[in-house]
Amino acid sequence: MPRRFSKILALMGGWPLRRAAGALLCVLLLGPLLVSAWEPETFLDAAAKLSPRTQQRARALVQLIEKGSAQSDEARLTLVNNYFNQNIEFYTDQETWGVEDYWATPLESLEQGRGDCEDYAIAKYFTLLAMGVPEPRLRLVYVRAMLHGRPQAHMVLAYYAQVQGEPLVLDNLVADVRAASQRPDLAPVFSFNSEGLWHGVGATRAGNPLQRLTQWRDLIGRLRAQGF
Incomplete structure (x- = not known):
């Protein structure tokens, strides 16, 4: 896992949660505006500028969202967990993008x-949001995962x-x-969505981040340009 996570987890032990969160991520007011509008035409237009393989995958994702929109949350x-686990291989950001930290759309x-x-x-x-799952039901969760007998920083999605x-x-390490x-x-450390931040995965809100995180802000801008 990226070295930054190990540093983050070490700092979390000594920092107040609000300060740590402020330094790590931004839950912007733009978040609710973003997730309210899924635009498949814009998404496919963005994909049309890319490779034929990517266009095929994009069409498959649009069809998946259409299919999922008529089904239960379960x-x-x-559908979503299987799709991305089967169509994405794990590589570090350094291997994929040549940088230590990049949040991809x-x-x-x-x-x-x-x-x-x-x-x-x-x-x-974001795919589940596009299908119509209410945002309060979803949180991105930083966890400590035991891998090969050692704790590693990791992120999963909780519903x-x-x-x-x-x-x-929903996890890329486990198929189901x-x-x-x-x-x-x-072991959950903290969880978040565009509505707030929570210690662990509990129901008690720990407050709002105090500073903006460049990765989250940039991710939102790219998502909007691509139809999310």
Whole structure:
């Protein structure tokens, strides 16, 4: 996993959560405006400038969103989790983009056919929003994952059928969607969406980030240009 996560987790142990969150990410007011409008025509227009393989993958994603829009949330989770786990291979940002930290849009991830844990989680998050899953039910979650007997920083997507209920976890490390209680290998650190930040995955809000994170702001701009 990227070295920055190890530094983040170390800092989280000594910093107040609000300060750490402020330094790490921005939940912008633009978020709710962004996720309210899925524009498949804009998405396909953006894909048309890319390779034929990417255009094919983009059309498949549009069809997936159309299919999922008429189904239950549980069915949507399985469709989206399977689609991105099967169409993206894990690579670090350094290997894919030549930089230590880059948050890719779903289209960018499909174009590369590669992504790291954030890219999987981001792609699933925004695709489920496009299908009509209410945003309060979804959170991006930073976790400590036990891999090969060692804790590693990792990101997953959590889905809450009930605000205070047990979430379901969508993860690139595990093929199927599982309840959090079935993932003892994951220890949540904090979770977020465009509405706020939470300590762990609990129901009590820990506050709003205090500073803007460049990656989140840039991601939103690219998403809007690509139809999300």
